[in-house]
Amino acid sequence: MSAAPTITEIDGVEVHWRALPGRLRADLIFRAGAVDEAFHTLGTGHLVEHLAFAEVEDLDPDVNGCSGMLTTTFQVEGTPEKVAHQLRSLCRAISDLADGSLPAARIEHEKRILAAEGDVSALGEPAVAEALTVRYGLRGPGLAGVSSRFIEKLTDAEIRSFTREYFTRGNALLVLSGDPPAGLQLPLPEGARRSVPEFDPVPLVLPGEYTTGGEDLVLSFQVPGMSAAADPVARLVLGTLRRRTFRRLRRDAGVVYDIEAGQALQPQSGVAVVIVRVAKTSLPQAAEGILGILRELRDHGVTDADREAAYQEVQDQLEDPHHETVELFDAAEAGFLQAPQPSLQDLGAAVRAITKEDVRAWLAGLDSTLAVGVPAIDLDDEPEPGTSGLVATVMGPLPGPEVTGTVYPVKMFARLAGVPKGLKLVVGESGVLVTDGQFRRSLAWDQVAAVEQDASDPDDVQTTVVGVNGEVIEVPTAVLKGGDRAVDQICQHVPQRRQITTHLRDDRAEHREQGPV
Structure with missing residues (x-):
């Protein structure tokens, strides 16, 4: 059985340590991640990480950094002397940034580097990030699916304050x-400890479907949040799903060729995400098959064989010669995030004790909170909102406010060219609205995350209004009477700090589009 780590404090920092074989490894973890940022400040934590490294003159190749959704981590390996020196240098650089000692020129230099790299905050599997953006919009976990567009507009005051x-x-x-x-x-x-924030989903009509930007089928649904009791249930259910999918849908039916399943957790709620790699011709069978297995587990529970398979997976981990190191770091971070999880020794017994009621409770939100991401089958024929999809109704625009104000109708030549005659843009004191007579999108000004102008073609600048809820309003400037005036009027209502000009039209592909407006 693994010994408990020694817990102490050095210079006000909580320290967990245990004497293990091999080189000394040190992880300095901060409870600072993308969930603590906004769309127009996204990438601040990543920039702090880069600035800290940039100030260490004799930086060793064994030093690594990682900016995630909840944490930012600096990792050092080597002799005790080297680890101590590198950690002190990193902490000193962070302090210099916080108190204003770090030169502004250095900050500008690193901002340009990140902007040139096309810094992206998407975490891990892009399909997971996209599923979170669909569910939470452009805040909290939803920021996993978008890139850091405003790096160069970050101010020194914003960076130092963060x-x-x-x-x-x-x-x-x-x-x-x-x-x-x-x-x-x-x-x-x-400074004080920062707790993990909780974000509510945007008001989606669920169950529902959306078109993904990738090639995989993606199913997500709400599950319980961070909990030592829920952790073994999630492990058992998702592991059983993978095994049954392999047997039934790959080996027997030949429908899918791979499946991944995991969860993104907040303190009170979480989202399970299932990624299915499947040929487009088999999408209906795959979607129905995966949902069938999940509903079977919810309604009938797991078998003794399922529990034993999960137990054996835990035993295999315990036989890994590096499991004590992995468990030390994972358990310390979980406790730091107030996301308790059982030790590997306790986990085996826990999965064996899971009941039918435990599984039903964990899967209670399966149908009512289900969001299904379907890869585009025909790029020229997007599914229409409100119509039936593979297993649910295709999502439409999110609810928005009524907007009155200046109306910008469609030009006559555009109507003759086939643009819907009902197309119009309304810009008022309360917000902006666009409609084609059938579907409408609207945003209140206080819910606008950014205004993006794509200047790839200087003669046809494309303007997009992006909502905090993930809604996107593309302003059809070229086909509107007074389209340029409409853009000017929109920009007057949005702070300059939240306006950006890009030159890559593909940047907007990450935003969710749910209708033909």
Whole structure:
């Protein structure tokens, strides 16, 4: 049985350590991630990470950094002396950024580097990120599916403020795979621990379907949040889903060729995401097959064979010679995030004890919160909102406010060219609305995340209004009477800080589009 780590404190930073074989590894973790940012400040934590590394003159190749949804981590490996030196240098660089000592020229230089790299905040599997953006819009977990467009517009004040608030000794955790090095110093700014925020989903009509930007079938639904009791149930259910899918839908039916399943958790709620790799001709059978297995588990529970298979997976992990190191770091971070999980030794017994009621409770939201992402079958024939999809109704525009104000109707030549005669844009004091007479999209000004202008073609600049809820209004400037005036009027209502000009039309492909407007 794995020994419990020693927990201590160094310079106000909580430290977990345990003497394990191999080189000393140190993870300095901050509770700072994309969920703490906004669409127009996305990438701030990643920039702080880059700036900290940039200020370490003798940076070693064994030093790595990672910016995620909930945390930002600096990892160092090597001798105790090297680990102590690198950690102190990183902490000193963070403090210099927080107190204004870091030169503004250095900040501008790193901003240009990230902008040139096309810094993206999408985490892990793009299909998972997209599913979260559909469900949460452009905030919290939904920011996993969009890129950091505003890196170059971040102000020094915004960057330093974020650093002072999140990259502090009270909001940090250090995990070591050996004794703390002699004389270790962690000179970080003062600050308090930041809890993991909770975000409500946007008001989608569910169950529903949307067109994905990828090639895979994606099913997602709401599940319980961070909980030591829910963790074994999730492991058992998703593991059983993978095994039954392999047997029934791959080996026996030849419908799918791979499946991945996981979850994204908040304190009170989470989302399970299932990614199915399947030929487009087999999409209906795959969707029905996966849902059939999940409903079977919800209604009838798991078998003893399912429990034993999950138990054996845990035993296989325990036989891994590196499992103690993995468990040390994973358990410390889970506790840091207040997301308790059982130890591997306890997990085996826990999956064996799961009941039919446990499984039913975990899958209770399957049908009522189901969102299905379907790859585009015919790019020229998008499914119309409100029509039947593979297994649910195709989603339409999100509910929005009524808007009155200046009306910009369609030009006569555009009507003759086939543009719907009912197309019009309305810009008022309360918000903006576009409709083609059948479908409408609208956003209140306080719900606008950004205005993007694509200047790839200087003679035909494309303007898009992006909502915090993920709604997208593409302004059909060229076909509207007074289209340029409409764009000017929109920009007057949105702070300059949230306006951006790009030169890559493909940037907007990440935003969810749910209708023909």
